[in-house]
Amino acid sequence: MGCQLFALCFDANRPLDLARFWSDFLGWELTDDPRDGLTLLPGDDTGFRLRFLPTEERKTGQNRMHFDLTSTSLENQRRTVARALELGARHIDVGQLPEEGHVVLADPEGNEFCVIEPGNNFLADCGFIGALACDGSQDVGYFWSKALGFPLVWDQDQETAIRSPHGGPKITWGGPPLAPRTGRDRLRFDLAPSGHGSAPAGDSETRAEVDRLLSLGATRRDATGIGVGRREPGRTAMADPDGNEFSVLTSR
Numbered sequence: 001m002g003c004q005l006f007a008l009c010f011d012a013n014r015p016l017d018l019a020r021f022w023s024d025f026l027g028w029e030l031t032d033d034p035r036d037g038l039t040l041l042p043g044d045d046t047g048f049r050l051r052f053l054p055t056e057e058r059k060t061g062q063n064r065m066h067f068d069l070t071s072t073s074l075e076n077q078r079r080t081v082a083r084a085l086e087l088g089a090r091h092i093d094v095g096q097l098p099e100e101g102h103v104v105l106a107d108p109e110g111n112e113f114c115v116i117e118p119g120n121n122f123l124a125d126c127g128f129i130g131a132l133a134c135d136g137s138q139d140v141g142y143f144w145s146k147a148l149g150f151p152l153v154w155d156q157d158q159e160t161a162i163r164s165p166h167g168g169p170k171i172t173w174g175g176p177p178l179a180p181r182t183g184r185d186r187l188r189f190d191l192a193p194s195g196h197g198s199a200p201a202g203d204s205e206t207r208a209e210v211d212r213l214l215s216l217g218a219t220r221r222d223a224t225g226i227g228v229g230r231r232e233p234g235r236t237a238m239a240d241p242d243g244n245e246f247s248v249l250t251s252r
Helices: 015-026 074-087 140-146 203-216
Strands: 003-012 029-033 036-039 049-054 065-069 103-106 112-115 127-132 153-158 159-163 170-173 187-193 235-240 245-249
Touching: 003 015, 003 245, 015 029, 015 049, 036 140, 036 153, 049 127, 065 159, 074 112, 103 159, 112 170, 112 187, 140 170, 153 170, 170 187, 187 203, 203 245
Parallel strands: 003 049, 065 112, 127 170, 187 245
Antiparallel strands: 003 187, 029 036, 036 049, 065 127, 103 112, 153 159, 159 170, 235 245
C-alpha cells in the first residue's frame, strides 16, 4: 500500500508563536485544523505540512534534523538571514568553521536551521527548503527510502539522501557517528497511508501499513518505551531503526 510524508511535527512551548515565525518566514498559510491543530500548508513543492504541538518540556541538546535553506546569491543569503533575525531567530554556534559559507541560525525555540551559500551543487535543483538534514545511519536512510517509496539520490560513504519523485526537499542522513540522545524528539514525522484525503485508508489498510513498516525495521513506540505519554488520538506511535519517533495516521 505505502504511505506518504504528511507532516513534520514541531513540539513547542509556545506553539502559536513558533507557528507564526515559520509562517511569516516561509510565507506559508497558517491554519488551526480541528484534527491536526496549528498547521502550516506549503505554498511550494515541499510536499508536506508543518504541525506545531504543545509541550511543557524544554529543548535540551541539538535536534536530530534541521532545514537547509537555499540561496540564489550572497545578497539573497544576507536577506534571508536578516529576515529570520527580524522575525526572532538568532545566530548559534554548532561547531561550524569560519571558512564555511553557510549561516547557522535557531528559531525562537532553539530549533536549528541553516541558510546555505549560493552555488551548492547538491541543492541546485531544490526550492527554498533545499533539504531536511538528519543525523542518522545509512540503514535508516534505506528504511525511509522503502517506507516512503522515495528513491535514493545519494548513497556514498555511509551518507544517504532520498527525494520524492515529485520533487521538493531532499531528506539526508549524515551517517555515523550519531549524536547522543538528549531527550525526546522535538521534530518528527507524521505519515499517512496512501489514499489519505479524498479516499482515506480504512482500518485494515492502515494496520497493513503499520505491519509493513514493522517488517522494514520500525518498532511500536509503546513497546520500546520511547516517548511514552506523548501519544495522539488517531495516530500509531512508532520509531525508526535509529530510534527516531514518528506516527502513522490511523483515522481522519
